[in-house]
Amino acid sequence: MSHELMFFIGFIIFIVLMLAIDLGMFSKSDKPVSFKAAAIMSAIWVLFALGFAAILYFWGNELHNIHDFARLNEIIEKNFHNIKIIPDDLAASIHIYNKNLSLEYLTGYVVEYALSVDNIFVMVLLFTSFGIPEKYYHKVLVWGIIGAVVLRCIFIFVGAALIAKFGWILYVFGGFLVITGIKMYLDRNKNEEVDPQNHPVVKFMSKHFRVTPKLDGGKFFHVENGVKYMTPLFLVLIVIEFTDLVFAVDSIPAIFSITKDPYIVFFSNIFAILGLRSMFFLLVNIIDKFHYLKVGLAFLLIFIGLKMLLHSYLEQLGFTTVHSLIVIVGILALSIIASLVFPKKENYSEN
Template sequence: MSHELMFFGGFIIFIILMLAIDLGLFSKSDKPVSLKVAAIMSVIWVSFALGFGAILYFWGNELHNVHDFGHLREIISKHLHDVKIVENDLAASIQAYNKALTLEYLTGYVVEYALSIDNIFVMVLLFTSFGIPEKYYHKVLVWGIIGAILMRCIFIFIGAALIAKFGWILYVFGAFLVYTGVMMYINRNQEEEVDPQNHPVVKFASKYFKVTHKLDSGKFFVVENGVKYVTPLFLVLLVIEFTDLIFAVDSIPAIFSVTKDPYIVFFSNIFAVLGLRSMFFLLVNIIDKFHYLKVGLAFLLVFIGAKMLLHSYLKEWGFTTSHSLIIIVGILAISVIASLMFPKKKDYTT
């Protein structure tokens, strides 16, 4: 356990340092984030995620302090890793374990990053509906992502505990993901709308806070005549946190379809969340061009849910994490290519 805590603690320290640097670059002043800066930060976050994958590939066994056959078999059995032990060759067996760990991490990262794109659609809608100027986007996303990390941490380890105690809950997760995917496909062409005045989160906040419609230089709270008010910036932050809570209900079970190791789920999930803000600024002005992504994400959720429901059969048929990664990347690639090849027709009606 001490090895796990050290590995986990080192990861948290690294994330805090990188967040501090990232926020320093993005938050020097209230002005829109340029496409160039967003592209640079996206490349940096993806590079860090891939670099962490390399760490797992060479030293992944250190996560659970795996250095002998007995402990290796125990961890493989506990987390249901797709690893074939090479008898009488500990080094080869550990390398096979590290490779499997890395593949699970990368697959989980791709799944979470893909599902985050749907989050971007909603964020753009929320900012527009609440009338938030573009120069304040980054400030809201800073706190939104910090809140998302804390929520994901709680959700992931609760989910791991539930799976460890109640194995059948995987089938519940699988059925839920299939249902979510089907509903996403059915509702793919519906125009999403947000009514800031009647949103449940806004109504809830209005019961406990006094609300002002003034942005007041991008502050979350203002004081007028000795009375503290919350601004629209704080309200949209609350709605974004609530929205991420809803998305987490989909994305976290989805990654548990790839790996049952809560640390790998956490690592892949957090790296994807950390890259969400830079990806938002990279895609905010072109996200509508990828109109088939909703369809792709719907198929992705159905595939992941079906995989959870049929995991015992798939294992017997030789279906591996590598196959999952190929299918997931294939679904996303097809949806992006289809969006570019068949652009959405403009509506010229008035």
């Protein structure tokens, strides 16, 4: 068994155990998740994500079984790591590699976590549009995130294979992200709406399966006269999964701009996705306060897209992962600070 596979299996086992604990805390009964519980789990997921960065910092070379210069050079070339090793000092070279690997992971994590916030805007809109009571949010998000983990895994390793075989696809990803960022900026003030009856996923499901407009408690399916029907709870789950696929088209290429190592892309992506559920309950009632966040995310996508398009020139100028992390954190911090300093004006109507 390869080191990559062992590392990957160990990571999956850890995630399954932690997700079971998370679900045990949140899913004992159908009731709204408290702000305190959401804050605790959000903090725990962030701490685990940072702990994993520490593991990569000290033992990242074990991921690809790097114990000599030949293997180190092979992995650096394969994954396009922008680092310089010390030819006469293996220990120092491995330390440089590990440090860069942990930085790539952290940068990818920050990018994915930030883009996940935009996902929260859409989730709130979907739950409201489908008339889902707050006490059922957690059940839908449980299954939604489990599905997202599986789909992201497939997307990431397929994307890595495409990049390895067709290097020019990075420029396609870069151009797509720039266009997406510009579109997000231009649409920043548009009021998003969802029409459940005319949503393409709902129309498809209604056409090919039995669907009932009535909720049956927290059940995904309702049985009437021996016939099984999909409830609105199941429909909103399918729509959320579909929406995550759309978001993955942006977020996964974005992380590939930070690192080409598919395992690091996967680790950073999954940690951010797993933290999304608790972050949803933490931000659901205050998300509108950060009205400049969409502007920040738009500039973030544009920056990442340009970085992919100009990566060879940036490397010649000495632009490293550290610089990317500084720019990304700076963009997000400015958007949050601007939202707090210049709060959104409320429209008051006189009676």
